[in-house]
Amino acid sequence: MKVKRYLRLLGIQLKASGLLSLQYRADFFTEGLTSLFWTFTALAPLFVVYSERPNLEGWSFGEALLVVGWFTLLQGILEGAINPSLTGVVEHIRKGTLDFVLLKPADAQFLVSTQRFQPWRAFNVLTGVGLFVYAFMHLGRWPSVTGLLASVLLLGTSTLLLYSLWILTVSAAFFVVRVDNLTYLFTSIFDFARWPSSVFQGVGRGVLTLVFTYVIPLALMTTFPAQAMLGRLPPQSLVGAVVGAGLFAWGSRQVWLRSIRRYTSASS
Amino acid sequence: MISVRGLRKHYQVHQRPPGLKAALRSLVHRSYTTVKAVDGISFDIRPGERVGFLGPNGAGKTTTLKVLSGLLHPSDGEVTVDGHVPQKREEAFLKKIMLVMGQKQQLLWDLPPAETFELNRAIYDVPQAQYKKTISDLIELLEIGDLIVKPTRQLSLGERMKCELAAALIHQPRVLFLDEPTIGLDVAMQATMRTFIKEYNEKYGATLILTSHYMDDVAALCPRVIVIDKGLLSYDGGLDALVQRVRPEKRVVLRLSEEVDAARLSSLGRVVTHESGTAVLQVQQEAVNATVTRALSTLPVMDLTVENAPLEEVMSELFAESKARRTAASEPVPA
Structure with a gap:
């Protein structure tokens, strides 16, 4: 009953976002072009690195391309479904209109997380899928069914992780009001996810790899699903990713609830 | 319907003197002062009553309304609204109340108000038949038929406020908190809003608390007023009796x-x-x-x-009186 109600709410919010983006049709073309442009700039360093050597920390060019594919796809999800809503929260907090969200008899986290979508960002998702196809053509083989299924499961956990990280960032807005810098920081850190996580092994005796696996789980987001597609992901890593993402989501939920309790709204 | 006992809301506010030196110092050592927004007030409101909150800027009116609607946790005291403790923000409670703020808006800026109405219908679980009835009533009473299909950003302030009110009433709240609902509106529009609010109260028996800087609003709508000044309750009773007492x-x-x-x-x-x-x-x-x-x-x-003396004058005299009392009380006793 409750799930049905929230699904209906999601439908209505999606409809409103759809209506809004239809008002700005030109966006579709600009989004498409910028997305293509960024994909190619993202690929440029890859070409530079692999022109010198055939292999980087155990990743061939085609395999590393898969990681970039996942990065592009997740960027699409981040900027299309997560970022717009949660940036809206920061605006709500600054203007004091979060009051209206908190007055509604529905979960506040759900309401703020679904308030805005940018459907045109689906272009990035398509580009990501295109990169997968190209990468496998380059590798001269296709992924196994189990590998594909595992990567679909990891798509879920990656999205959940990204979303939870954003919730944590946004929760900071309750304490510092201006989180623009934090969101920039987040975007620049996310940029590391375009490389296979083992690339960073040489830096600080692997400290960076540890950080990107356990602290800011970038490795889980892009490297794991790429490994799953290649059939190289150990089952325990898959289980770890699912459990880890669940725990991370739970933790961020707790932080959000605590922040709401602290919220005292901008003075009238 | 509403019961408030010894309500207090204190804030910790970071303070620093102007200047670069003070700014640098405050990075390391911060000094805080306690602001007593509401400092121990008690009152009861019966179902269907219309009550006006009066007080100068910063008196604690909005803070009180926010505590009553569950947006702020009280520092101390007991508050119940129709048997609910507001700060728990239970769904059953939130479905009964609404807070309208003249200076803030909930309407989706780039979309027509009708979209916000539809969203609120879903959030409040209003049955389709009841929604249709309510919305057609609201459209008729507020005369907003041709407005609700235009994007909100194209509406004038007055038109937007009427749509705000409609959006707030879709779930037919039993308790309505109005925080300066007529601010910035022209005289004719203020009168329309007043008539509408009164009709809503009479038709649905809703309890109503209103704050406003326009004394005409209070005089037209509220037989009872509660005066709050510096977080303290300085009067609770009939508006006429207040005028009698002060002037x-x-x-x-x-x-x-x-x-x-x-x-x-x-x-x-x-x-x-x-x-x-x-x-x-x-x-x-x-x-x-x-x-x-x-x-x-x-x-x-x-x-x-x-x-009678104009209400504005009565109010400023009342506030001046209590200010004089406070100053007298805080002055050191000569030895």
């Missing part, structure tokens, strides 16, 4: 057919204003009859009315 004097307004000497007027009572054939005298209540009789017999009076 027992009446005003006699005379329209004169020819100019009259100022001395002749001041022999009747204190002259408040005297210009271009109209004079306003302030007289003690028990002297009103005698003054009117004398004025009619000695002056060239065309028209005469007896009025």
